[in-house]
Amino acid sequence: MVIFDSHKKEKVKFEPIKDNEARIYVCGPTVYDDAHLGHARSSISFDLLRRTLEALGYKVIFVKNFTDIDDKIINKMNATGKSLEEITTHYINSYLKDMEALNVKRADIEPKATQSLEAMFDIIQRLLDKGYAYKLTNGDIYFDVSKDEEYCSLSHKCPQDEEAQHRVDTEGKKNPQDFALWKACKGENDVCFDSPFGSGRPGWHIECSAMIKKHIAYENTPYQIDIHGGGADLFFPHHENEEAQTFCGYNQHLAKHWMHNGFVQINGEKMSKSLGNSFFVKDALKHYPGEVLRFYLMSTHYRAPLNFSEEDLIASKKRLDKLYRLKKRVYGLSKKQKDKEFENKLLEAMKDDLNISKALAVVDEFVKNANEELDNNPKDKVLKQKILSNIEFIDKLLGVGGSDAYEYFQAGIDxxxxxxxxxxxxxxxxxxxxxxxxxxxxxxxELNKMGIQIQDTPNGTLWEKV
RNA sequence: GGCGCCAUAGCCAAGUGGCUAAGGCAGGGGCCUGCAAAGCCCUGAUCCCCGGUUCGAAUCCGGGUGGCGCCUCCA
Structure with missing residues (x-):
């Protein structure tokens, strides 16, 4: 398996810390709102990574956190009068439901920041003890980037010029780039936890370092985990800061490899709340099946930007339709006949930094050949078993094609x-x-007018929802 | 302003020095069909521009142009 390591900025051979095992941590959502297409794409990207590694025989331990303590959640609490728990539970469930619809496998561990406070205290205390962190008179604790010689060597993205540094300046900080490890309690409208450093709440970056340490970090190794993933916007400062905390605190690098997915764009611009062009998964699901949405979102290589367009989504649907029409032709078989050649071809494509375009071309070719062979040998049982087995492998590796072929075309019809x-x-x-x-x-x-298209086949007349 | 990414047919999108530049959607022609639909077959680009390296470049280097991202919460 070859992956693009965004730290090294090149494709590297994936060599796990421990043989045949892959420990992966992906930054999950801050649960203050519903998941948008960007969350979906990130989830799907790393789901493909996980499935590929699993198919290659690795034992994958996959962790995706929920950031359930954050300014925006507090704002939402104050705006709605609801408790932290009410808000975060609601959005966690909503997120999980959306991801399930997109056929994203659940993480093995789904830690919450609020349940990992002890682990955060440990890092902060270490950083204080070692002189990497300092406390302000108001109780805030900051990480001192000037003490960390390696700061910025991960992302290579630190701002150099004066102007940019002053923009992030804050009262009392030693260096403009110093970031909060602990924020002292700001009063009634804040959410505060007791800690050895006084009442307050953790900074965002410390959460991930703590959850990794607590749940999957190797001890006494140069790196705590194999792969750390997330959206490209998290590279700096979030991941840079995570690395700094962990390295200074434990003398281990956080992750051997770093992977970042590209953005979903709308009309060529990043989709985001602040631009007012975000698109919720749950709304998209009202118009398109999750599987179609998944197919579309994964059909562009995970590192490239994906400019959302309904036209392209429809093209994706048509492509997936063909796989399901083939599946209808081999419907009802129970016995399987493995086709190693096909499986290897598909896997070979995904092994190359998740080359989905190549993989989908392999799928297209398979569908085309299978249809032709079925035309020529309509009664060949072994052939049909092979086809069905291949479709199952596509589902296993890519997460599409696993639905019932008839239900796929008839979804939403009562x-x-x-x-x-x-x-x-x-x-x-x-x-x-x-x-x-x-x-x-x-x-x-009349059927057409109902949105139903029919096909006369040797096995009778079939119909599909257009 | 600093750092970085990208530019391939109408659209989406592989390709990282060398067979005729993958695949999908749309379009055109054909087979099949009572007619359709589905399926299958045939059909399209010399790779943003300029210069360089090389026997040879979409692929490497330099310079343009255009688009995007990060530097502030963000997947």
């Missing part, structure tokens, strides 16, 4: 409508038998 559709099809077949083509075409037209 039982009553289905009954009516079947009656009309029956009526039309009768008309066809009597060579009353005018009536048959009339019925087909």
């Amino acid at each position: 039982e009553e409508s289905k009954k009516k559709i079947n009656e009309l099809i029956e009526k039309r077949n009768q008309a066809k038998k009597e060579k009353n083509y005018a009536l048959a075409d009339e019925i087909r037209e």
